[in-house]
Amino acid sequence: MSVLVVHESHFGNSRAVAEAVGAGITDGVGADGGVVVVDVTEAPDALPDDLDLLVVGGPTHAFSMSRAATRHDALSQGAEPGHEARGIREWLAAVAPSGVRPDVATFDTRVTKVRRLPGSAARAAGRSVAKHHLGTLVDSASFFVEDSPGPLAPGELDRARAWGRRLATRRE
Numbered sequence: 001m002s003v004l005v006v007h008e009s010h011f012g013n014s015r016a017v018a019e020a021v022g023a024g025i026t027d028g029v030g031a032d033g034g035v036v037v038v039d040v041t042e043a044p045d046a047l048p049d050d051l052d053l054l055v056v057g058g059p060t061h062a063f064s065m066s067r068a069a070t071r072h073d074a075l076s077q078g079a080e081p082g083h084e085a086r087g088i089r090e091w092l093a094a095v096a097p098s099g100v101r102p103d104v105a106t107f108d109t110r111v112t113k114v115r116r117l118p119g120s121a122a123r124a125a126g127r128s129v130a131k132h133h134l135g136t137l138v139d140s141a142s143f144f145v146e147d148s149p150g151p152l153a154p155g156e157l158d159r160a161r162a163w164g165r166r167l168a169t170r171r172e
């Protein structure tokens, strides 16, 4: 099973979730299932033709996926430099689809305190997947941070790993 996990992260939380999801997928498919986890700034310009599952995730910024302006806001709030150029919004809009339509799952991180607010980068990413014909959306999930820079709320990495395992085994 060929799997690509693409993450955007400014404070490291979505990256940690992506790595846990990747580990969960490996739990599900076994160590020989090619699971690649990559930062969106280094993600491929075209989806591989043998791709079975694409997972895309990043932080919720201003109720949706990040934009250049919100990424600069993150930087001014102490985020790691080097992640301003491209977010998952821009990557999803630009990446070339593959010949086969992979399953696609999207995730986001967002703040526990405002979890009742409607905005979710995962849902926005799901809409972008459909708009750009990148594959079949099979699931979206949110994982929670305690505050903007983190940390992740207790248990979220375990939940992310379990979600990855479910994604890998859902077609069995």
Ligand SMILES: Cc1cc2nc3c(=O)[nH]c(=O)nc-3n(C[C@H](O)[C@H](O)[C@H](O)COP(=O)(O)O)c2cc1C
Residues within 6 Å of the ligand: 008, 009, 010, 011, 012, 013, 014, 015, 058, 059, 060, 061, 062, 063, 064, 070, 071, 073, 074, 077, 109, 110, 111, 112, 114, 115, 119, 145, 147, 148, 149, 150
């Ligand atoms: C500019 C900016 C806007 C944000 N807007 C929201 C928001 O609308 N809803 C929310 O729950 N969290 C919001 N957050 C908090 C982010 O979701 C949080 O920083 C992110 O989940 C951390 O993940 P990361 O370490 O992968 O960047 C915002 C953060 C920044 C920097």
